[in-house]
Amino acid sequence: MSLTSEDSGVHHHGGDLGLAVVLAGVIGRPRLWVTALVVAGGLARARWWRTPPFLPLPDPHWLQFRLETAYGSSETRMNVEDIIGYLEWCKMMRKIA
Numbered sequence: 570m571s572l573t574s575e576d577s578g579v580h581h582h583g584g585d586l587g588l589a590v591v592l593a594g595v596i597g598r599p600r601l602w603v604t605a606l607v608v609a610g611g612l613a614r615a616r617w618w619r620t621p622p623f624l625p626l627p628d629p630h631w632l633q634f635r636l637e638t639a640y641g642s643s644e645t646r647m648n649v650e651d652i653i654g655y656l657e658w659c660k661m662m663r664k665i666a
Contacts, residue, residue, distance in 0.1 A: 588626075590649055591649070591652055593649070594649035594652055594653055595652075595653070595656070598653065598656075600660075601653070601656045601657065601660065604656050604657075604659050604660040604663070605656055607659075607663075608655075608656060608659050609625060610625065612626075612627040613625035613626065613627065614626065614627060614628040614631075
């Protein structure tokens, strides 16, 4: 992995967000487990069980769009801190909704 800059924390990579990295970040935070499952379920593409890789992953085109709007490049991979921050925000929003 190469960093865009030493202090940005944004990694450039093609492909997915690194499911193993995401899981490792969430596993260490039990308070976010339920939120992570709810968010993952909401982001899963429609009828994910009908097409390979048969996993509830976000639509790749949507994910590419979100990475480009968030980081300026669809080749960017979010870091664990971004994902944890997003999950904490989702949890807070669900509490006040």
